[in-house]
Amino acid sequence: MHYSIGQVSDAAGVTVRTLHHYDRTGLLSPSDRSPAGYRLYGDADLARLQQILFYRELGFPLEEIAAILADPAADVLAHLRARQRQLTDQIEKLSHLVEVAEHAIEVQQTGVRLTPRERFEVFGEIAFDLSYATEAQLKWQESEGHRKAMARAAAHTKDDWRTLMREAAAWRKDLLAAYDDGHAADSAEAMDLAEEHRRHTARWFTPCPPDMHRRIAADFPRDARAFALVVPPSQQRPGLAAFLRDAVDANALRVRRAEEGE
Structure with missing residues (x-):
């Protein structure tokens, strides 16, 4: 049985142009022609095409495929094992490139220039959600303050991050104690904690006036x-997030009144 080039193209999922190329290079020439000179492929041609496509799927160059098919004594298994080693090497290289790209994305979006191991060592439970970081980038991309904050964060050393996180942990301990003890969000204790958080942000990242602090909170x-x-999820309490937001709002009002001399 014979098949036209169009039928072979449709059945094999390759273009007519590709089949023409295989014919010109001698990789796959049709075994017959119609009276009008059109290419006609037989069952043996289709079997050869199947082999070609198998090797192409594995990334073999056409020259090597031609050599394998032309040599009945070719050690196909040796060729496949060699290709397997090449693919394994490529996978390792690509996996490394993926890690490099992911780290670059994290640096750009979170401003943290640390390896994943260093991140775990320094931050522990505190996790940077890239989806949130991406949204923040989009939300504040026109903000000079945000760009400066990311630049400052990216410039922090591992020791800087250790110091920063120690400060944050001490502050968080006081925050939880104030909340658990039942202090109101507009109490002096809660507002002082809010002010400490504002100054911490300004010290390590970007100038943080009260209005900006309110937007963050x-x-x-x-x-x-x-x-x-x-606050990592394991330390959170119901209502704690709203408590801190309200304390920040109350502190912003206190700062503004102090600046106005009330």
């Missing part, structure tokens, strides 16, 4: 990813 009760950067 507004995300805490409505986006768990944002609050997880401040």
